[in-house]
Amino acid sequence: MDDGRPIFQQIADQIADGIAAGAYPEGTQVPSTTELSAFHRINPATVGKGVNLLVERGLLHKRRGLGMFVSDGARASLLAARTAAFARAYVRPLLAEARALGLSTDDVHKIVDETADERSTP
Amino acid sequence: MTASTHDLAPTATHRLPGAPSALDVVHLQTAKRFMTFAVPLLTLALVLAISGVVAGVFYQLGSRPGTEEWVANSRNNPGVLWALPGFLGYYGVQSVATTFPLALTLGAGRRAFTAGTLLFHGLLSAYIALVGLVLLGVEKATDQWFVGLYLMDVVVLGGGDPLRLVTVLFLGSLAVMSAGAAFAAAWVRFAARGPMALALGTLLVLAAAALLLASQASAVADAFQLWWLAAAAVVVIALACAAEHLLLRRASVR
Amino acid sequence: MTRQTPLAAAPAVRLRGVGRRFRRTDALSDVTLEVPEGVVCGLLGRNGAGKTTLMSLLAGHGQPSSGSVEVFGADPFTHAPTTSAVSFVRDDQRYPDDFRLPHLLAVAPRFHAAWSTERAAELVDAFRLPGRTDVKKYSRGQLSALGIVLGLASRAPLTVFDEPYLGLDAGARQVFYRQLVTDLAEHPRTVVVSTHLVDEMEALLDRVVVLEGGRVVRDSTVDEARAAAYTVSGPAAAVDALTARLPVLASHRLGGLRSATVEGELTDEVDDAARRAGAQTGPASLQELVLAHGVEPEVGVPGVPASAAARASEGVPA
Numbered sequence: 001m002d003d004g005r006p007i008f009q010q011i012a013d014q015i016a017d018g019i020a021a022g023a024y025p026e027g028t029q030v031p032s033t034t035e036l037s038a039f040h041r042i043n044p045a046t047v048g049k050g051v052n053l054l055v056e057r058g059l060l061h062k063r064r065g066l067g068m069f070v071s072d073g074a075r076a077s078l079l080a081a082r083t084a085a086f087a088r089a090y091v092r093p094l095l096a097e098a099r100a101l102g103l104s105t106d107d108v109h110k111i112v113d114e115t116a117d118e119r120s121t122p
Numbered sequence: 123m124t125a126s127t128h129d130l131a132p133t134a135t136h137r138l139p140g141a142p143s144a145l146d147v148v149h150l151q152t153a154k155r156f157m158t159f160a161v162p163l164l165t166l167a168l169v170l171a172i173s174g175v176v177a178g179v180f181y182q183l184g185s186r187p188g189t190e191e192w193v194a195n196s197r198n199n200p201g202v203l204w205a206l207p208g209f210l211g212y213y214g215v216q217s218v219a220t221t222f223p224l225a226l227t228l229g230a231g232r233r234a235f236t237a238g239t240l241l242f243h244g245l246l247s248a249y250i251a252l253v254g255l256v257l258l259g260v261e262k263a264t265d266q267w268f269v270g271l272y273l274m275d276v277v278v279l280g281g282g283d284p285l286r287l288v289t290v291l292f293l294g295s296l297a298v299m300s301a302g303a304a305f306a307a308a309w310v311r312f313a314a315r316g317p318m319a320l321a322l323g324t325l326l327v328l329a330a331a332a333l334l335l336a337s338q339a340s341a342v343a344d345a346f347q348l349w350w351l352a353a354a355a356v357v358v359i360a361l362a363c364a365a366e367h368l369l370l371r372r373a374s375v376r
Numbered sequence: 377m378t379r380q381t382p383l384a385a386a387p388a389v390r391l392r393g394v395g396r397r398f399r400r401t402d403a404l405s406d407v408t409l410e411v412p413e414g415v416v417c418g419l420l421g422r423n424g425a426g427k428t429t430l431m432s433l434l435a436g437h438g439q440p441s442s443g444s445v446e447v448f449g450a451d452p453f454t455h456a457p458t459t460s461a462v463s464f465v466r467d468d469q470r471y472p473d474d475f476r477l478p479h480l481l482a483v484a485p486r487f488h489a490a491w492s493t494e495r496a497a498e499l500v501d502a503f504r505l506p507g508r509t510d511v512k513k514y515s516r517g518q519l520s521a522l523g524i525v526l527g528l529a530s531r532a533p534l535t536v537f538d539e540p541y542l543g544l545d546a547g548a549r550q551v552f553y554r555q556l557v558t559d560l561a562e563h564p565r566t567v568v569v570s571t572h573l574v575d576e577m578e579a580l581l582d583r584v585v586v587l588e589g590g591r592v593v594r595d596s597t598v599d600e601a602r603a604a605a606y607t608v609s610g611p612a613a614a615v616d617a618l619t620a621r622l623p624v625l626a627s628h629r630l631g632g633l634r635s636a637t638v639e640g641e642l643t644d645e646v647d648d649a650a651r652r653a654g655a656q657t658g659p660a661s662l663q664e665l666v667l668a669h670g671v672e673p674e675v676g677v678p679g680v681p682a683s684a685a686a687r688a689s690e691g692v693p694a
Contacts, residue, residue: 231456
């Protein structure tokens, strides 16, 4: 669990990934701070900070005495945010690498189509 | 001193729930129940057994229980005096040398530690005096253990006088343990130099006293009263306790 | 009972200008730092940097030669309730002759108001500590495990661990980390832990204090410490050119490759220049930052040499 970013951010992203993938459906409870701490062997304060990040973004909400639950609309909002970030996060680095290799945009299109075909016909 | 429990709110004030007391230190000192309370009994039983062997030798040599010679030889046997101090001295040293660092690790304050350790020494001394008293009773009731053995009814323990026996055992035990603890405290405080300096100092004081009294040795011997020994023991105990307190008051744990 | 109510704002630990002299050597010099209540603070530095001395002062086991030490607003050396609010099992802890585990477990609750019998039992079980062996005959790993039992189950408001992993295998260390964070989640308190296993324990820490030669060279949150440096790695010539005017903390060469740890925040300018030169930039790990302060991990520390080598080779163009 280390890609160089602050650990609380990584915890937040991991829970967000779970919500986006449907592992934590809306309205269900996410693991408690204690569970997350014990599982990852991470300082509980750091876990709390990561969870709070998601509360601030409206993805999680606290039910007193029960724990943290996934808010309604959390998955949709996460997917929207990721779609918006898709170009920056994936397409730009792809094009930068293509340029470095001397590939044209058309070449890239071709490779993308070919790769998609390979995956759909295993 | 008890832990205060009135702080329910998890605020800054919940943090210091009160320090361990001298009584807690007594519990630490007596954690090894068997070692603390059974070993003195076993030691005395061993003395009795050895006395039996020695008596057997005398018997082979022609001495017979009940005769004047037999009684005099047996009652002058100071077996108890060489058996107990070794054990008690070890206990005095041990109760400070290794228990002090553990007590502080567990969170005891220095004052509570010293008070609790002195209390423990008093407790163990009282226990030994009590054991001696009970054994003296058994010894008398069984007519010298049925075979003419003398364990408690000996000259050094007051020749069968229960009050003297209790006084000698209590003050003697306490003096030996306190002295051991004082030397251990010197070691805790100043490492190897501590006990050496303490021994040297004690030696010098004794030498000076001997020199001073040498000229009047016969007068002193004539005036000698038994209670002087008791008073001397009390002085030794008081000095050793004061030394232990002063040495540990600012001692670091190493 | 004397009872001192500290200011609510008082940090768990406050050291002001603390020095500690042993004969002719200064174990600590002018140490000023605060540890807020409720955090886990890592104490890093090479052997002899003053870590154990500092922890002794926190526990009231020793007194500073100069300056002042406050724990929860009071002097842990003289104020008995404060002494008892700290748990510090030394790595060379002395135990009385013939003491066994059951003796310690029977006595410890009297000394720590918040002692947890369940936590102690769970840890004894997890570490498989023998009850019928004299504690003095314990192996290095068993002594460390015993220290962890006494420290963690004490739930002392300030718990101090001095390299608690010595002699423990990887599995036992994971037991410690898991039990530590679980217990802290349920019963928050302040922890100070010295370690050379920076990579392994980084995620447990909120703050780090780095000591070098008895002085504090870094005192910050872990996130701040990680943001305080970055690495530039790639062909040696390129890295040398890129970092020529930058404050390089440490630099390692592997064949034609070089990895440099640079102090400061990574700017876009440097990032772009590095990419154009065929070099890579990345966040420095806490371990790298600590290494940059001259703190060498001990030989055989798991993970460290491998990861350092891996990082150095990341710049290899495929």
